[in-house]
Amino acid sequence: MNAKQLLTPAMLAAMASIAMGTSAARATDLTLCWAAWDPANALVELSKEYEAQSGNTMHFEFVPWTSFADRMLNELNSGGKLCDLMIGDSQWIGGAAENGQYIKLNDFFDANGIKMDDFIPATVVGYAEWPKNTPNYWALPAFGDVVGWTYRKDWFNRPELQAEFKAKYGRALAVPKTFDELKQIAEFFQNRDIDGKKVYGASIYTERGSEGITMGVMDVLYSYGFKYENPDKPYDMEGFVNSDNAVKGLEFYKSLYDCCVPPGSSNGYMGEGVDAFKSGQVALQMNFAFTWPGFNTDANVGGDRTGYFANPAGPNGDKFAQLGGQGISVVAASDNKDAALTYIKWFAQPSVQAKWWKLGGYSALRAVVEDPGFATSQPYAQTFLDSMAIVKDFWAEPSYATLLQSSQKWFHDYVVAGHGTAKEALDGLVADWHATFEEEGKY
């Protein structure tokens, strides 16, 4: 038996082994966990390309937003193996990183030429980094999102309404430049009869159970001067969370709730906002940008009937908006981490990100959003860019859920239930947050 004869069976065995290995990799079933909403459907469509290229099969576990955190944090905390990939909320990043629930992606990014500089900076800080503003990455920015506003452009364009508004307020009925102007518009439309139907001023977030009212209130408070902490002394909140300007912001939110929302809006979040706007109940609507593609194609309010605008300015001219959106991470408890990483590698490609935007997913890749044609590619694209440029986010600390529950309680108790004053609510919030950080050993 010569060497050639010896090699042949060995080579065949090696080839068979490689083939089997490839076949095993092809057979990998990956499960991606996310919220049940329109972008998730777009991701299912997008992922067909990955399945065709990799041979892996994608499964999806989508949970409604109001129970998303409950369900998925339970999964992460229990070390469950249901999810290989998690598109988790931005605020989970601290806890997931510190508790070893996500794998760190720095080495993977370096090895595959994925650079965080290629993504919108706010999304990198918000969705990927922990600790914040350090180059430690636990996710790839997957879906950029931000709170903004939609308005009934067709109502705003009616000559009789324009004339009446001008006579009353001395300016044109147009996109508001300040929150005070926004409230005037909401008051103008409240209980107005349009086409034989009673309409209302604005739909805003008031939901109690998960994070709704906090997202809404924060979206306004930032522009009024609210700050989470002393920039020079971390976790020092006295005079920042409950500053005079923050108190004014909270009072404004309550006044908007009292004057201008549809009856029965005491527990509404994204879904209720969408319903109120699509059914033609409200002139203005606060909601995350992910809802905008749905309005644009809607039979009742689609096309030219709906306009979009970024948050107006607060009393001192500051303009900020509440960040939404998520990054995609690999779950540390997964048995398919290598295959899951191939999904992230595929998802990060500029061509895939461009397709993601076309299907209705808000890409966070700069090559996509800085493309000259991006701003005019959809009626809401420019507003998305404007809004993403002014974002701020809630705490992303490991104790974020406790911090969130405190804000939910205090904001709902003041805004919806009408208990106490704005100052008392924010003082109470400072006390609760202080106690939480004290338990965490931050002082």
Place this chain on the structure above:
Amino acid sequence: MHDDLAQRVAAATPPALARRLRGVSDRTIAWLFVTPTILLLLAVNIFPLNWTIRLSLTNFRTNRPNNPVEFVGIENYRKILTNPDTWASLQATAHFLIWTIVLQVLIGFALAYLINKKFRGNDLWTTLIVLPMMLSPAVVGNFWTFLYQPQIGLFNYFVAFLTGADPASFSMIGEVSLAPWAIIIVDTWMWTPFVMLICLAGLRSIPPSIYEAAECDRASKWRQFWTITLPMALPFLMLAVLFRGIENFKMFDLVVQLTGGGPGATTQLTSIDLKREAFEKWRTGFASAYAVILFVTVFGLASIYVKALNKVKDR
């Protein structure tokens, strides 16, 4: 007698097993039968209870597996019992509990009294009345949310029809003064049939001969009700109160669907508070202490109540 039992057991078992059982004492056989149940009880009740009590004395958090677990003594209990929010939740729970029981007992007993009379369509009415309790609480919560909707809700239109008020002028689940009553109304609608069925069983257990004797003595219907019907149905009524009391003390799903505990914390019952501590804030040790306090409260109240129930039964 012991031999009889052993023989009967041996006779009812396959020959091979019977040979082995022969000579085994009745006591051993009894233990053989009871042991699986005891093991199950230990596994699903006693062990978790013991574990919960242990956790309640620590600072353990399920979402912090890397943090050291420290013994904190009764600190969690102290924090809970000195927290005004805990007492507000208990107050909200007591309000819900008392009013639902009062309304369900009154309406349930009245319905049972009517259904107990013989009339055409009796069975059909009974079936229709018990329908609500066959539904899932999540479904009931969802559709009552629509019924309470100020703009399209039938409930608001019904109230408007009766009072002349604008249906959109009030929100049952959005106003502090109305929300506690909104959840009481829904729970009463759903569970009154359950109370009715228990009361009906009580009414039907009263021998007709007692009423016949009362008729012979020329006792009025009013007197028959107070001296025969109510006393004889009372143990059943008290049983219904016990069941509904325990159930409503841990009420969760219906209220979460309807109000989410709001507005503010107006309808934040203890079960919702506990769930938030355990599965949203992930303060496992703290939540365990909270659970132990609630368990002791329910167990203590139920024990006192069962003693009273037994006294009534023995009269």
